[in-house]
Amino acid sequence: MRTRWQRFKESYMLYSFLRDPIAVTCFAILAVLVFSAFAAPVIAPHDPYDTTTINIMNAQLPPAWEQGGNADFLLGTDAQGRDMLSTMLYGMRVSILIGVGAVCLQAFLGIVVGLLSGYIKRLDNILMRIADVQLSFSTYMVAIFIGAIVQAAFGVAGYDEVAVPLIIVIIGLAEWPQYARTVRASVMAERKKEYVEAARVIGLSKTRIMWRHILPNTLSPVLVISTVQVANAIMSEAALSFLGLGMPVTKPSLGSLITAGFEYIFSGSWWITIFPGILLVTLILVINLLGDWVRDFLNPKLYKG
Amino acid sequence: MFAFTVKRILQAVIVMLIISFIGFAIKHNFGDPVRDLVGQRVTAAERAQIRERLGLNDPFPVQYVRFLRDALHGNLGQSYFFKKPATEVIVKKAPATLELVFCAALIIVVLSIPLGIYSAIRPKSLFSKLIMGGSIVGVSMPVFLTAILLIYIFSVELHWLPSYGRGETVLLFGWWDTGMLTADGLKHLIMPSIALSSIMLPLFIRLIRSEMMEVLESEYVKFAWAKGIKPWRVWIIHAFKNTLLPVITVGGVQLGIMVAFTILTETVFQWQGMGSMFIESVERSDTSLMVAYLVFVGIVFVLVNTLVDIIYGLVNPMVRVAGRQ
Amino acid sequence: MEKLIDIENLRVDFELRSGRVRAVRDVSLVINKGERLGIVGESGAGKSVLGFSLINLISKPGRITGGQILFDGRDLTKLNDDQMRHIRGNDISMIFQDPMMTLNPVLTIGTQMKETILAHMKVSAKEAEAICLDKLRKVYIPSPEKRLKQYPHEFSGGMRQRIVIAISLLTSPKLIIADEPTTALDVTIQAEIMDLLLELCEKENMGLILITHDLAVVSEVTQRIAVLYAGKVIELGAADQLITNPQHPYTKGLIQALPQMAGGERRLNQIPGMMPSLLNMPKGCPFEPRCTICSERCKTEIPKLHELECGTQVACFKCEGGE
Numbered sequence: 001m002r003t004r005w006q007r008f009k010e011s012y013m014l015y016s017f018l019r020d021p022i023a024v025t026c027f028a029i030l031a032v033l034v035f036s037a038f039a040a041p042v043i044a045p046h047d048p049y050d051t052t053t054i055n056i057m058n059a060q061l062p063p064a065w066e067q068g069g070n071a072d073f074l075l076g077t078d079a080q081g082r083d084m085l086s087t088m089l090y091g092m093r094v095s096i097l098i099g100v101g102a103v104c105l106q107a108f109l110g111i112v113v114g115l116l117s118g119y120i121k122r123l124d125n126i127l128m129r130i131a132d133v134q135l136s137f138s139t140y141m142v143a144i145f146i147g148a149i150v151q152a153a154f155g156v157a158g159y160d161e162v163a164v165p166l167i168i169v170i171i172g173l174a175e176w177p178q179y180a181r182t183v184r185a186s187v188m189a190e191r192k193k194e195y196v197e198a199a200r201v202i203g204l205s206k207t208r209i210m211w212r213h214i215l216p217n218t219l220s221p222v223l224v225i226s227t228v229q230v231a232n233a234i235m236s237e238a239a240l241s242f243l244g245l246g247m248p249v250t251k252p253s254l255g256s257l258i259t260a261g262f263e264y265i266f267s268g269s270w271w272i273t274i275f276p277g278i279l280l281v282t283l284i285l286v287i288n289l290l291g292d293w294v295r296d297f298l299n300p301k302l303y304k305g
Numbered sequence: 306m307f308a309f310t311v312k313r314i315l316q317a318v319i320v321m322l323i324i325s326f327i328g329f330a331i332k333h334n335f336g337d338p339v340r341d342l343v344g345q346r347v348t349a350a351e352r353a354q355i356r357e358r359l360g361l362n363d364p365f366p367v368q369y370v371r372f373l374r375d376a377l378h379g380n381l382g383q384s385y386f387f388k389k390p391a392t393e394v395i396v397k398k399a400p401a402t403l404e405l406v407f408c409a410a411l412i413i414v415v416l417s418i419p420l421g422i423y424s425a426i427r428p429k430s431l432f433s434k435l436i437m438g439g440s441i442v443g444v445s446m447p448v449f450l451t452a453i454l455l456i457y458i459f460s461v462e463l464h465w466l467p468s469y470g471r472g473e474t475v476l477l478f479g480w481w482d483t484g485m486l487t488a489d490g491l492k493h494l495i496m497p498s499i500a501l502s503s504i505m506l507p508l509f510i511r512l513i514r515s516e517m518m519e520v521l522e523s524e525y526v527k528f529a530w531a532k533g534i535k536p537w538r539v540w541i542i543h544a545f546k547n548t549l550l551p552v553i554t555v556g557g558v559q560l561g562i563m564v565a566f567t568i569l570t571e572t573v574f575q576w577q578g579m580g581s582m583f584i585e586s587v588e589r590s591d592t593s594l595m596v597a598y599l600v601f602v603g604i605v606f607v608l609v610n611t612l613v614d615i616i617y618g619l620v621n622p623m624v625r626v627a628g629r630q
Numbered sequence: 631m632e633k634l635i636d637i638e639n640l641r642v643d644f645e646l647r648s649g650r651v652r653a654v655r656d657v658s659l660v661i662n663k664g665e666r667l668g669i670v671g672e673s674g675a676g677k678s679v680l681g682f683s684l685i686n687l688i689s690k691p692g693r694i695t696g697g698q699i700l701f702d703g704r705d706l707t708k709l710n711d712d713q714m715r716h717i718r719g720n721d722i723s724m725i726f727q728d729p730m731m732t733l734n735p736v737l738t739i740g741t742q743m744k745e746t747i748l749a750h751m752k753v754s755a756k757e758a759e760a761i762c763l764d765k766l767r768k769v770y771i772p773s774p775e776k777r778l779k780q781y782p783h784e785f786s787g788g789m790r791q792r793i794v795i796a797i798s799l800l801t802s803p804k805l806i807i808a809d810e811p812t813t814a815l816d817v818t819i820q821a822e823i824m825d826l827l828l829e830l831c832e833k834e835n836m837g838l839i840l841i842t843h844d845l846a847v848v849s850e851v852t853q854r855i856a857v858l859y860a861g862k863v864i865e866l867g868a869a870d871q872l873i874t875n876p877q878h879p880y881t882k883g884l885i886q887a888l889p890q891m892a893g894g895e896r897r898l899n900q901i902p903g904m905m906p907s908l909l910n911m912p913k914g915c916p917f918e919p920r921c922t923i924c925s926e927r928c929k930t931e932i933p934k935l936h937e938l939e940c941g942t943q944v945a946c947f948k949c950e951g952g953e
Contacts, residue, residue, distance in 0.1 A: 133320050136610050137603075140565035145599060148587045152335045152595065235447050239569055242449045243584055258450060262573070265457050266468075274457065277450050285445040292441070524731035531687055531726075532746045532797065533719035536711075542745075546736050 016297060023293040026286040033283055037093040044086035045074070049251070054081045060269045076271040078257075079264060087257060088276050092283065094253040098167050099234040103226060105172030106233075110179020111222065115215065117180065118187025128184070131177035143174040143236050147245035163247055171236050175229060182225055186218035224298055227291030231284045238280060254280040309618055317611040324603035328596045329372045332382065333365065335592055381600060382593035386586065391597035395579060400481045401471060402567050402578030408498035409563070413506050421513025425521060426540055428514075437514075440507035448566045452500035452573040459496060467493050469575040501570045505559055512555055516548040523547075553617055564602060632663045634701070634805055634837045635684070641696035642676075642683050642861075651908045653679045653692065655861040658935070661805070666831060666838040668848035668869065670884075671858035672905055677841045680858070681807045684839075685718045702804075720750040723798035724807045728814040729790035733782035739793055740778030746800050765796040769826060788819035795826065805837040812847065824851050845884060849873045857881050860905055860916035863935060867942030877944040880917050915946070923948050 017023050036043060047053060061077040062069045063084075069076065075084035117127045134142055147170055190196060191214070199209050238255030240246035247253040249260055254276045261273030339347070339355050347355070356362060360371065375381070381391045424433035446454075460468035472493035475486045484490030520526060521544055529543045568580035575581065579598060586594040642654035653676045661667050671677045682688045684699060686706065699706040702721065706714070718724075726732045734742060740762065747758040759778070766774035769792040782790060791811060798806055808827065812820035828851050831838045842848055848855055848869070855872045857865040857880065865878040876882045883901035903920035912918055915928045927947050935943040 129316075133323075137606055138559070138562040138565055140562055141602075144565055144568065148583075148595060149331055149335075151587055152331070152590060152592060231445065238447050239449065239565075242447075242569060243572060244588065255447075258453065262453055265453070265461055270457060270461070273453060277453065281442075281446050281450065284447075285442060288441055288445050524726060524728065525734040527687065527689075528724075528726055528732045529734070531685060531718055531724040532749065533715045533717070534745055534749050535715070538745065538749075543734055543737070547734070550736075 013297065017293070020293060022289060026289045026293075029282065030286045030290065033092065033279075033286070034096060036089055037096050040086070040089040040093050044083075044089045045072070046083040046086040048082045048087040048090055056081050060264065060272070062269070063271050063275075075275050076269075078261060078272045079269075084271060084275055087252065088254065088279055091252050091254045091257050091276060092279060094164065094247060094251065095234050095237060095255065095280070095283070098164060098171070098237045098247075098253065099230045101164075101168040102171035102175070102233040102237070103229050105168060106175040106229065107179050107222065107226065109172065109176040111183050111215075111218075113176065113180040114183025114218070115187060118184040118191065119214075124184075127180065131180050134174075135177045135181075139171075139174040139178075139232070140236060140239060143170050143240060144243065144245065146170045146173060147240050147243075151245055163251065167237055167240060167246055170240070171233050174236070175233065178225060178229065179222065182221045183218050186221055187214055190214045190217050220298055224291075224295045227287055227294055231287040231291065234280075234284055234287075254283075310615055313611050313614050317607045320607050321604055324607070325373060325376060325600055326369065328600040328603070329369050331599075332372070332592055332596045333368065376600065381597035384586070384591055384594040384597075386589050386591045386594065391594050394582065394594060395597060395601055397482075398577060398579045398582050400483060401576060402571070402580060404483065404485060404494065405497055405501060405570070405576065405578060406563060406567060408494055409501035409505070412498060412502040413509055417506055417509035417513060421510045422517060422540065422545060424510065425514045425517035428518065436510060440510050443503055443507035444511075446503065447569075448500060448504055449569045449573050451503040452496070452570055455496045455500055456573070466496055468496075471576060497570050497574045497576055500573070501563070501566055504566065505563060508559065509552070509556070513548060513552055516551050517544055520544045520547045550617065553613065556613075564606075633660060634663045634665070635661045636700040637684075637697070638700070639697035640680070640683060640699065641694065642679055642688060642692055643695045644692045646691065646909075649909055652911075653861050653908060654683065656697070657858075657861070657863050658697075659856060659863065659866070661837050661839065663804070664831070664835040664837060665854070666828075666840065666852045668840045668842065668852035668855040669858055670842060670845060670848055670855055672843060674905060674908070675858045676861040677843075677858050678809050681724070681809050681839065681841045684807060685722055685724060686714050687718070687724075716750070719746055719803075720801045721803055722805045722807065723801070723803040725791075725794055725798050725809065725811050727810040729787060729794050730782065730814075732794055733790060735782055738779055738781055743778070743793075743797055743800060746797055750801050761800060762796075765799045766793070768799060768830065769793070769796045771796070787815050788822065791815060791819075791823055792826065795823075795830070799830065799834070802834065803836060805839065806831070807839045807841070809841045810843070811840075813842070813844070820847070827851065845873070845888060846890075857884070860908065860911065862916060862932075862945065863943075864917065864945045865942065866935065867940070871940060871942055875940065875942075877938065877942055877949045878917075878946050879921050879923055879948075 017027075041047075059077060059079050059081040061073055063076045064071050064074050066076075073083045073085070075088070077083055078087065113127055113131070117124045137145075147167075150166065150170070196209060196213060199213055204213075237246055237253060238258070241253055241255030242259045244259075247256045249256060252260070257276040258273050258280065261269075261276065264270075264272045265274075339352050339359070339361075360368065363371075379392050381395075383389070384391045384394050387394050420436050424436045427433055443451075456468045459466040470493060471484045472489040472491075473487040474482045474484045474490055477483050477486075484494055526539060526543055529539045534543070564580075567578065568583055570576065571578045571580035572584055579601075583595065583598045585591075586598065637657060637659045640654055640657045641652065644651040644653055657680060659667070669677045669680060679688060679692065683694055684706065686694070686709070688694070694707050697707070701717070706717070709717070733739070740759070743762040743765075744755070744758045747753065747761055748755075751758075753761070762778060763774045766777060771777060771789065771792055777785075777793075782793075785793065795811075806827075811827065812823050815823065824847055827838065827840075830836065838852070840848060840852055852869050854867065855865075855869050856863050857872070857878065859880050865872065865876070865881045867877075872881065873885060876885050880901070883899075886899040887901060889898060901920060906912060906916060906919065912929070914930045915921070915924065915933050918924045918928045921928065925947065931947070933945045933947050935945045936949070937943045938949070
């Protein structure tokens with residue numbers, strides 16, 4: 001009996017993955033980004049949250065390789081004098097946290113709804129109607145609406161403390177329909193298969209069938225959309241922050257950094273907004289490319305030649 | 306077909322009711338109609354009087370019905386900031402957004418169809434690989450970032466294009482403020498439209514390409530080749546027509562994303578349309594205007610989606626016949 | 631007899647991720663004008679690939695890598711796409727297996743028929759329509775005028791296949807390739823369609839290549855039968871001869887496996903084993919692993935087709951001795 005790890009090492013998936021240069025590069029880049037983001041407290045040269053170390057005299061310094069730059073601040077400083085590199089690392093951590101958190105929430109909600117919907121006819125209609133309508137509004141719009149309503153309700157004060165979980169909830173609520181529909185489609189397809197019939201004949205209860213038999217088979221499509229959904233969640237958070245409905249300036253994510261830096265490109269301090277921008281795009285891009293690879297791998301329907 | 310249409314319209318009405326309900330609930334709980342009307346410098350006694358006059362002490366359902374009735378007559382409340390009826394504000398700002406959306410949609414349709422079809426027919430050519438590469442980068446860039454980059458390159462560095470506002474506009478029919486009839490207005494339209502189309506365009510290219518590639522593998526396309534039909538006819542009439550259906554369905558849904566993105570784009574370019582108006586109303590706690598926008602957008606969505614569904618029903622012969630039976 | 635199509639040493643390879651697979655190995659066949667040939671074999675034997683290779687429509691990543699196909703004085707393997715296009719649907723028509731998948735769901739029957747005519751013949755739209763109606767009548771479809779405006783899903787399976795056959799007749803082709811034309815249809819309809827094909831071929835003096843796995847069907851309709859195994863022709867002979875007096879052990883096994891031959895026994899006769907994977911072919915005769923009469927020579931040498939006294943050609947060392 002080979003262990004799971006041994007089986008994975010020998011699996012076709014790993015073989016195929018290692019042969020694809022794009023997939024490997026993206027994974028490497030992503031690993032570096034995620035590691036640096038979470039190791040930020042250790043590897044960042046400065047602490048952007050410690051107001052005592054920030055000197056307004058250092059504001060708007062260009063990157064180290066340009067004239068007027070300072071080797072201490074490798075990528076320059078922003079309008080308050082905070083080091084760009086450090087702020088970006090912490091910001092990336094926030095973005096990733098929110099992205100993954102939101103996806104976990106959406107997946108949980110979506111899978112539960114999808115299972116119920118696929119298995120219980122009476123709930124199906126209502127749940128799917130809601131999902132359809134929500135989808136037709138597009139998840140961005142729903143997230144913006146909910147964000148706006150929350151802001152109107154609670155005002156901007158007191159927002160800081162709950163910002164991260166709140167945004168996770170907002171995006172999670174906005175995006176669950178995707179998961180619900182995917183899972184439901186899988187459940188409906190699996191239900192018709194004979195092994196479910198066989199399980200029922202043996203006398204297994206509905207919940208048991210749902211949990212132990214159908215659920216594992218629906219995980220493959222869930223995995224496929226999960227990678228893309230993380231990228232989407234990060235983008236949604238950036239959009240919300242840009243509109244002022246997301247992370248506050250004191251605890252910035254990459255999105256709010258870009259927003260804050262925008263006005264300064266007219267006065268020449270382009271790095272304040274461009275560097276976080278490049279980092280954000282790179283992060284989303286590698287996740288999307290990996291997601292594409294996962295989807296292509298699990299869906300060999302189309303001969304790619 | 307008739308039954309199908311009726312069902313869709315009924316669904317649309319139900320959804321609109323739900324939207325209006327949510328909108329009203331927000332307004333009821335977080336809005337302050339008294340302040341909207343007369344500002345903040347009123348005594349408590351006057352406030353109480355006005356509240357009574359406006360019927361704000363009536364039970365919730367009564368107020369809701371009143372809200373619906375007003376809405377049907379085009380009255381969505383008063384904007385606190387603009388001191389004007391919300392509907393009036395929205396209508397004034399609408400042309401700006403609509404022109405922007407129109408231009409972006411034009412770019413998307415004109416570019417995505419040929420590029421999508423080409424990359425499906427010749428998937429391994431260098432050009433196709435470039436298109437796909439460009440597409441995935443495009444999809445990974447948030448709209449506002451594209452906008453910022455465009456501004457940085459074309460306004461700040463090259464000074465070719467203006468970075469904010471609509472430029473010179475001309476008044477058509479007495480109320481439609483158009484920027485499309487002046488050279489200056491058109492210059493202002495370029496970057497925002499490109500930014501707005503930047504995520505949808507690659508999405509459509511990829512969609513058309515993947516649908517088309519699947520259709521090209523189908524038996525009936527193979528049969529068309531076996532009959533010796535000319536290539537362009539096989540690609541356009543046999544293959545593309547079959548990709549149109551799923552593309553329309555998905556395309557209709559993308560409208561929602563488009564509207565969300567107008568909010569982002571308008572904010573970056575300080576484009577005086579409905580999108581930036583919405584954000585400003587949130588910042589200013591102008592609840593009436595905010596709700597008015599929500600309801601307005603909700604209605605537009607529902608209308609467009611219903612229309613798309615009905616068009617799909619007309620275009621797809623299988624749905625048509627099934628409806629008859 | 632005048633030669634219609636002369637296939638010589640045809641080779642078709644597929645370049646897969648796992649290696650190169652030879653789906654058709656040195657196949658040589660001759661079909662004369664108006665003659666009906668059946669190509670029989672299991673799934674994966676290469677029959678469909680052979681059929682498609684005649685009009686150069688093999689799905690990628692397959693390619694013709696050797697041999698020639700002589701038709702009308704030209705080698706079809708050497709023609710470019712445009713030249714091939716003039717032959718497809720014109721001189722050589724093809725009928726596919728499942729008519730629901732073959733007809734384009736969003737185009738009317740009329741469109742799909744007229745476009746075939748207009749692609750190959752210089753006639754007016756009205757004349758094209760007249761030809762369509764004529765062929766629809768030939769396949770016994772009632773009220774043809776109404777049918778032209780209808781969509782494929784409005785017809786039953788049998789009717790659809792008739793329409794497909796009608797399409798194949800539009801340009802009065804010299805040869806029809808029918809790839810499993812009745813497999814997707816109900817058993818009751820199968821006989822009707824086969825009778826129709828037979829009748830049309832005889833009337834219009836068209837050549838027919840019938841590709842199928844169904845021995846029963848092929849024996850009724852064709853004059854000669856070629857048995858394909860792992861991409862090779864292992865027996866070729868007159869239809870009645872082959873059925874009543876099969877030579878190759880594989881053909882014998884096939885005939886024995888027919889339900890009619892079980893002779894009241896409860897178990898059907900089977901050929902033990904499976905066709906080898908085309909990626910991993912035995913060095914000698916491809917049938918050797920399953921053969922009951924093989925010798926050492928069969929393990930290392932590939933037998934070629936050898937004509938016996940009765941006229942049948944067999945690719946088997948044991949059979950060359952004549953039995």
